[in-house]
Amino acid sequence: MVAVSAGRLSQLLGDLTAVRPPRYAALADRIRLLIGDGRVPLGARLPAERELAGALGLSRATVTAAYARLREDGWADARQGAGTFAVLPAGPARGAWLPAPPEDGAIDLAHAAPAAPPEVPAAFAAALAELPRHLPGHGYHPAGLPELRARIAERYGARGLPTEPEQVVVTTGALAGVSLALSLLLAPGRPLLVEQPTYPNALDAARGLGAQLLPTALDPEAPEEWPGTAARALRAVRPPAAYLVPDFANPTGRLLGATDRERLAADLRRARTVAVVDEAFVELGLDASPPAPFAAFAPGTISVGSLSKLFWGGLRIGWIRADADVVRRLTVALARSTMAVAVVEQLAACVLLDGIEASRAAVHARLQERRAALLGALAERLPDWRVPVPAGGLFVWCALPEPRSSALVLEAERVGVRLAPGSLFGTGHALEDRLRLPFAQPPEVLRRAVDLLALADARASGSREVAPVEADVLAVS
Template identity: 50%
Template structure:
């Protein structure tokens, strides 16, 4: 029984969600706090829900008021609840940590933390053409607010060809997909605004929402039933009134979930009807490895209903810091002005090279997808051989597999144990709010096959030597994840 749309959760409703406290392990107050924390991090109990009075909940649970009071106190200490004047105790999600650790450039490390393939062969010829064209631009000041006309035109043409008619003035060129997303949050979020996010989701988005003063409201996503997001997002929209949503309709990071054509139409219409502006991240939309392309999420919606962000980091190379956003022309101008205040423009040489690559992107993607298919097969085969007790769904696209670990195995423990051996992992908790997903591990298939095999062999040895997880869990290790 979900909380009512006024965001006030009755004692009976919460008791139903929690279940029998006496059946939960550990002290009753800690078990109750842990269960409420789980409900908040999974989205079953939306952030911002008013919790029932201590006495009422104690009566429904058959527990003492001291137990409930102690549980509420622990939730407040962990950042999952706050006392608000006139509202009592209200659920919250902890603010994301601002401590980030850059990906290492050490070639000796085996990096299974970052889903970032090497450059495609077309990068160097594209820069050669860019340098040949540079003299025509070098006589000017070099600033191109919102992007070079030829690059904006190439991006707009690509959107149009995919079924989303676009003019160049609807496009703003940014320094990568993450930069495009950050600009939207910076320009449009006010402190305290709620943002609907898939759960789990891309960690960078969680940090960008927090940096803009927003608060994430999770909606569960499952690759096995991707369209279930439609119902969970509709519930969050009704209960929490988010200002914005951040979605990855195609091969969501990290689950690999992909909304069907019908599912994305229903979800788009639902959020638009609730007045939610959706930021659609398409950075992996073209990396379909089994089935073909699907219609863009924004197709059929007013241009102002969405801001679609994308870039070349996954299709071409992460070192080419070129991304873009696409929306209504007036909103694009507003977001372009935000970019201009921050950094004036993106580098001209990079944009000239990107214009060459975008025009040839279909051919580049065919090659990239073929390479990724082979590496996906290597990773899945190695995991099945070396770690047969892991559950590894076969991703239909994207860059990584979202693995479920055996019971009692902690991804935080694996990450910590692997680091001294030169194996870099991204623990599952990095992809969630609060303490969720310690039983999951995202494994990219972006390394060359021989390095993938070596990495999985090392991972299997670390897993075999792993001691049991401590009762209190493992401290989080900040990590930049791409």
């Protein structure tokens, strides 16, 4: 059983002495946010009321009332003689990193997930027409349908990386591919080099494997400095693996150029570090086209791709591209956990890949319009936020005037906008002055969301910041 100490929770909560009353409500809100985004694990035992009150400098009555509010709202469960435990409420996942049902009325800016374009239902109709040809067989293809593996290999060739179908294994989305690749490379306690900030679910997957995170700070306003930071970390630690997002990185939108890819590939080679490269956003170059895939610069790279961002998150088709012997090992591991990916979805993916160039053009036009709407609304309503313009991807990485990201998340939820705090995208006490805003929604929804954000920001600016998670990391000078 996991237990969160009073001292630990106090660090995560930050200073509550200056918040607007009632303090018990503010305390409950902050604990709820920590449970919702995973910084307090589900099922963890919360500190005893007297201990937490002492650690926070609050009255026990305040903590008792806060715990009562959490229980009433479904975020805590009291068990006689055992204590109070963190849980998720039934129904909408209010404030959680988990996607919530759309019918709850909130504008979801916590997830970068556009609605499905018309190509998706058409692809599934074509897949259903093709399905009878596959029904006489057993339906299990652990490495993926041969025709889909061939199309994915052809796509890599078109992007400048010759690939054979035997170098491809199909997965249920990119995250499954990242998790599978990391499980092949990492043993508990071994270091994993990561960019900071980066994709939260990849960090969680690494933590779940017992990896020791080695964050290398990326300054979005000086991205040219990051390869040097990574090189120093690689020389000092020589980690077995690195998780990288060189193509319109999540959440910064940064694109790593060819020269920096060559430099980083050489540094990885010297350190004998295998790169797991997340290419989920590679097809979303709005103002710039990516260089050749990273594996073209660094042979031995394990590349992970997906159709979720170009087409639809509900289409759970991803893949891993690696050396053929690595793919064989990954296929065995995949078969032990999921056996195979659904045939119908793979057939639909074949159709979508056949028409990918036309689809890309349409998606780019939509995203350019939505990006312009979001940037325009932010400039008008929140002019003190610094908002770099990304060359691609699905989001902007905003710099706030002061570290209040977590407080803003809470205020935004009250007015009907769901956000993810900046701290979710990193490790340690970092990124509370940042906020990721996707532009996956239609322009009118984005403009309405920014109107509400401006209201929430005005309220949050009077609050003290909430301290982010302090994860176990490996510091490198």
